[in-house]
Amino acid sequence: MARKLVKKRGKKVGAAPGTLVHVGDKTDTVAQIRVVDYDQEHLRDQRLKDPNACRAFKSGPRVAWINVEGVHEVHTVEALGQGLGLHPLVMEDILNTDQRPKVESYDDYLYIVIKMLQYDPLQHEIRPEQVSLILARHYVLSCQERAGNVFDGVRERLRTGRRIRFLGTDYLAYALLDAIVDNYFALLEQLGERIEALEEELITRPTPATLAQIHHFKREMLLLRKAVWPLREALAKLTRDETSLIAAETRIYLRDVYDHCVHVLDTLETLRDLLAGMLDLYLSSISNRMNEIMKVLTIMATIFIPLTFIAGVYGMNFEHMPELAWPWAYPAVLLLMLGVAAGLLVFFRLRKWI
Amino acid sequence: MARKLVKKRGKKVGAAPGTLVHVGDKTDTVAQIRVVDYDQEHLRDQRLKDPNACRAFKSGPRVAWINVEGVHEVHTVEALGQGLGLHPLVMEDILNTDQRPKVESYDDYLYIVIKMLQYDPLQHEIRPEQVSLILARHYVLSCQERAGNVFDGVRERLRTGRRIRFLGTDYLAYALLDAIVDNYFALLEQLGERIEALEEELITRPTPATLAQIHHFKREMLLLRKAVWPLREALAKLTRDETSLIAAETRIYLRDVYDHCVHVLDTLETLRDLLAGMLDLYLSSISNRMNEIMKVLTIMATIFIPLTFIAGVYGMNFEHMPELAWPWAYPAVLLLMLGVAAGLLVFFRLRKWI
Amino acid sequence: MARKLVKKRGKKVGAAPGTLVHVGDKTDTVAQIRVVDYDQEHLRDQRLKDPNACRAFKSGPRVAWINVEGVHEVHTVEALGQGLGLHPLVMEDILNTDQRPKVESYDDYLYIVIKMLQYDPLQHEIRPEQVSLILARHYVLSCQERAGNVFDGVRERLRTGRRIRFLGTDYLAYALLDAIVDNYFALLEQLGERIEALEEELITRPTPATLAQIHHFKREMLLLRKAVWPLREALAKLTRDETSLIAAETRIYLRDVYDHCVHVLDTLETLRDLLAGMLDLYLSSISNRMNEIMKVLTIMATIFIPLTFIAGVYGMNFEHMPELAWPWAYPAVLLLMLGVAAGLLVFFRLRKWI
Amino acid sequence: MARKLVKKRGKKVGAAPGTLVHVGDKTDTVAQIRVVDYDQEHLRDQRLKDPNACRAFKSGPRVAWINVEGVHEVHTVEALGQGLGLHPLVMEDILNTDQRPKVESYDDYLYIVIKMLQYDPLQHEIRPEQVSLILARHYVLSCQERAGNVFDGVRERLRTGRRIRFLGTDYLAYALLDAIVDNYFALLEQLGERIEALEEELITRPTPATLAQIHHFKREMLLLRKAVWPLREALAKLTRDETSLIAAETRIYLRDVYDHCVHVLDTLETLRDLLAGMLDLYLSSISNRMNEIMKVLTIMATIFIPLTFIAGVYGMNFEHMPELAWPWAYPAVLLLMLGVAAGLLVFFRLRKWI
Amino acid sequence: MARKLVKKRGKKVGAAPGTLVHVGDKTDTVAQIRVVDYDQEHLRDQRLKDPNACRAFKSGPRVAWINVEGVHEVHTVEALGQGLGLHPLVMEDILNTDQRPKVESYDDYLYIVIKMLQYDPLQHEIRPEQVSLILARHYVLSCQERAGNVFDGVRERLRTGRRIRFLGTDYLAYALLDAIVDNYFALLEQLGERIEALEEELITRPTPATLAQIHHFKREMLLLRKAVWPLREALAKLTRDETSLIAAETRIYLRDVYDHCVHVLDTLETLRDLLAGMLDLYLSSISNRMNEIMKVLTIMATIFIPLTFIAGVYGMNFEHMPELAWPWAYPAVLLLMLGVAAGLLVFFRLRKWI
């Protein structure tokens, strides 16, 4: 329960727009800036000490990818934003990691927010991380909350690949989005496997813990849906928009990411429906079990209650009870008891209880 | 239960349109009018005794912000409305605090209704307050139901800030809207925290009070949704509309408020779904507990019922019961009883009840 | 249950379009026609004996308001319709009081259907009544099912007001629509109050009658929604439509009615959700109560069942039961019983049942 | 359960488009073709033996109405289709009676599918029948599955009416659609009456049969919705479409049918919601009843269990039980028992169980 | 449970777009390529050993249908794709069998994804298979996962039919789509039959296995909906799109497939609602049965508990119990017992329990 559904942003209330305050998990690490700039022939990969040095890439001759790990350092993001001429609202949103996925057009760049999602197999929890992308003519700025290896594949392809080196910032931004969305499938596989295992458990041996698990996964689905649902609209905007920053050729690739996103949402919806069905099944199986218990109690009690009564009658101490002296009375009463029990058993059998 | 879901407006039924009647909570305080007018160089902050004096600001050379606290004084709102040339229907809506959030275009001004929302941590209740904004070329009129400090940040920025002093009434109106919507996040944080605490309580020690709390928060969610849902459409209209009252530059800021509003609605929807899931969980845990209780009763009753019957049989007073005289009969019956009990325990173990 | 959800219109099946048959509640009263015609200077209020006399108002120099109370008189409606040149389908719909709210454009008039809604505080039932409006250049025809006082305010304003006397038939039609929709708020207030009282009752002392009441109000909500939901679209059409019958100035007033209608629907939706939540709460409180009952039974039965067994054992009549002769046996058995009871009480306490 | 939710069309799988196979209920009757052709002065009503003779009406001088009863005769439909020059897909759809309601434009005719619905009061079941209409310039072809009297009203009006004889095929097609949709109201009346009777029964004396009935009607509603829902869109298309086959004047009449269709769907939705509410009510009343039963059992058992235990104690046969010899012991024990019972009754009263 | 809801595509995460990796069930069979090329006069049907030979058909004079069975052979699909000049993303999607149905336009071809659905009557499971179609000017490429006979009808019509031989690749693609969608009806028939049988079983003799079956079919419905729902939009795009690859005449045929798809979705929705209703019915019938069981227990226990108590009282061993000596005491007590039992029976009868 450490991960909150609603993030704290108390300090921000009432502040001027563009007030730069970090909203998100606190961390002690130092923010890292790494710049890869390349054209078809050359590629340079460097670590940037001074964020102000980013100005060099704002309209450089090559494609520059400026990657920041750690948006908790307000001054770093501020220096980058001022160096690259970003709108104060954009800087504010980069720092506030509680954004919905979205695409916003500014005069000479696009601002894209997307959620990176990691599955924590110990807690069975999804850990979301906000990624902000600035797609400009000459550079792509990507801001992550924490260090991570999800962009390693892109970095590798920049070094060794061909297509990506011949195309512009739009294709680079696509490659980053694709890396994040591809990762959603890995997440869904793990979730799907856990949920199907839970279903198996539910059918063979349901326990109260199964119920808690179902509730837990329904909760994770809420978070997942909140993180992915707005992305669909955002990606659709990218494939449609009339911005000159994205070439027609790249739009085909973005359509593929959009397609993946819709697929993820379909699967998510299916898993949600499956969990809802599992809850129904759990409740029914509780009712079934209660029925079983009640049946056993009712059969036992109903058979013995009249027998015990008969025994009680002949345990009374009245002086004038002529039956008590009859020699065949005892076996006769035992037979009577047997008859009552048999009659009740037949009655239960007719009701299909046994 | 003091706060009603449906406000009384009985007196208004059948009245002519534009009939000025206050609909809302009654109060004894005196309405306050405060006017801040400013340009890049000067700023004047004054209290207005006579509402008719507002005429001076209708087309003054500076930007004027006329703030009214207390719309229960019909004559004050009427004087202001007539001084500023407002449509009778607008005056009517300002007085009627039971409006949906909305934006309406009139010839030379926009009329905006929005709900200010405060969380009462004692009653765990949301206290809504209606704010009406008139955005005209030379002034912004804001009408609140009660005194409050939500606009203090804007007032402070007017005194000390730069950007807000260089821009027009559109930016001022934005700043007021932003202050209100930012406050929603504070509200959601408090609600979210309470609801997650409730979830914790539900899992560890559910009581009937937990159920009442879940119902209470579902109810608050209904009120919240009613207050925020129409705002989305209203703000979308502001960022889209072809009115010349809003500059393109300000639209970017309004898009940010719109974005916040959508975020609030997303979170609200998530909290609603969470509460629905919690209700399901509560019902299931009741069923589980009932199962436990029934199992204990069934086991106890089922084991002792036949034993008590056997004891009853040998408590009968028939004269001819040969077993009674056998020397080993008593321990034999005790062993029989032990056997029956053991058999039933094995049966329950096979059923996995114990 | 006197008011049917589906009205009988059996006679109409298979009839030609425009066949004039009354569908609705039968009544013995005589239909009343009342005509108010006015301009800025004069106003005449008369009762019309002969419906054919309406021809005079079809293109008279003044604005005429022809109000009919009692559409069960087919010949009256027919005479009016022919006198004013109405389409046969319009006459048919006026007589058939089982219409959805709607707006239909004809060549030189608009046909508007709306539901007047009255709350019957004895039966807690909504009584709907259909009102048909014909908005033409020179007259407004309004047809009600029964006599009533909902238009008295409009009549009063015609006599004494100014604005309404300076404007045309479009403003008159607006005033009639407004009078009806304003009345919805009175209805919602009464319903809301009853439902909140029911909620209070549900929380403090739920009975099966509470459940029947919840069901009853859910049913009324269905009827209400059916009567108001289509009105939204109809009013939106009025504020939008390109008909020359409605002046731009009047559209602002119609937008206000539309706004009220949306507000009514919002409140309705909230009340519906509240009722759904109340049903959930009722079901949960039944389950809670069952738990309480079962707990008491289980505790009592479980404590006494083994004690009664022990007493039964020493009530057996075997000759060879050495314990029976021991002097301390009786108090020892009493102590044993006490110990068993105490053990079980500790067990229940550990389970948090007591 | 004779009427299947999914119709068999196995033979058709894999066949070429336009393959003519009848899908629907088999019947032994012979298909009947009846042609009415008319203008303002003349009307001829004849039975057509040879379907090929229909060619004469394809572009005859009068309006011709070709009505077929029995689409199970593939060769008849094929001959008609070829005679009138229909597209193979249209012929295929006429024969396949498992179509959704729809309107399709072809070069010189419109193809309309609609469901005729009959209520079987014995089985409380809806019997759907598919009607196909071809609206061409000079003829209307209507194909029914079985003989029936739903079009008798139209036939009568053709003989005696005026309007219908002066207008073209579009008005004739409208008259046929109107006859079918008018019939839906009769159906809804019968359904609504049965459902309200069921509601009455549910409130006064619910039985498991009530539940089965609710389920049955929910099922009928599914079928009804499937048959009527797509008709709305189809009729909207007819009132909107730019085809020259429908005159502006007729569109007003088609708008009326559309209006009826929307009304039917509204009522259907209301009945569905009512049935859902009835199911909730049924489940709640079961729970209430269970509570009653448990209360009686708990009260009886809880009162007598300790009393029986006390009796058991003094039924033990220990030699040293001094109380047994006390003269007032018996009445004292009886008083003790009375006290225990009274105490428990007070406890139950405090819990509001009795 | 062998068929997973979420397919594994782990290897693909982080790979470059267009990386060719098979996602789907592994198989040992060899991929088969079969080419049918034809014009009105000639038809040739051959097996292609070398996939590179497909280049000959890219712009051949005849219509060519290239059918591949087995997309697990990456190199085969790659060779085909390169030979026909397909976009890398298309090749990637052909290999990744976990796609949503869709239509994508490329410069000179359309890419269509559709699901072939087979019902496994042993497992009562739906087995989906992905089919990719490339519709180009001179060829249609169809890629299936496994060998199968669903296209046999098309092959037969190519050999013997007339229409299909006179028309282009668009009509061929239509024929393939039609064959697949027609098959959905067969599937629905089988599912519908099973579900109606289950409903019958539910009403006559519900068991926990019935519940498991309902859950199973709800799950299959989720899968089915996921496979068919997006197809509607895809087919709508085909009938609408402005591509020159599809002739107006063929669009009429595609509209027919679209119509079938909508029909399938309607039926699916109906079956889903039916299953939801069946679950409600199951839960209610469990509650009803519990009520029955409780009633029997309560009646038996409530009648005998006071009788046994009375017997217990007169089984006490007090010395001073004067009744014990009365001669009529024993029959009087028996009568008392009878009276108590009769009273309770009357009470139960009044409550309508018996």
Ligand SMILES: [Mg+2]
């Ligand atoms: Mg922002």
Ligand SMILES: [Mg+2]
């Ligand atoms: Mg969000």
Ligand SMILES: [Mg+2]
């Ligand atoms: Mg969302």
Ligand SMILES: [Mg+2]
């Ligand atoms: Mg995909």
Ligand SMILES: [Mg+2]
């Ligand atoms: Mg979907």
Ligand SMILES: [Mg+2]
């Ligand atoms: Mg489900």
Ligand SMILES: [Mg+2]
């Ligand atoms: Mg208003």
Ligand SMILES: [Mg+2]
């Ligand atoms: Mg509102």
Ligand SMILES: [Mg+2]
């Ligand atoms: Mg709302």
Ligand SMILES: [Mg+2]
């Ligand atoms: Mg935001």
Ligand SMILES: [Mg+2]
């Ligand atoms: Mg959501």
Ligand SMILES: [Mg+2]
């Ligand atoms: Mg939920």
Ligand SMILES: [Mg+2]
């Ligand atoms: Mg009508």
Ligand SMILES: [Mg+2]
């Ligand atoms: Mg209606």
Ligand SMILES: [Mg+2]
């Ligand atoms: Mg409705």
Ligand SMILES: [Mg+2]
């Ligand atoms: Mg309003």
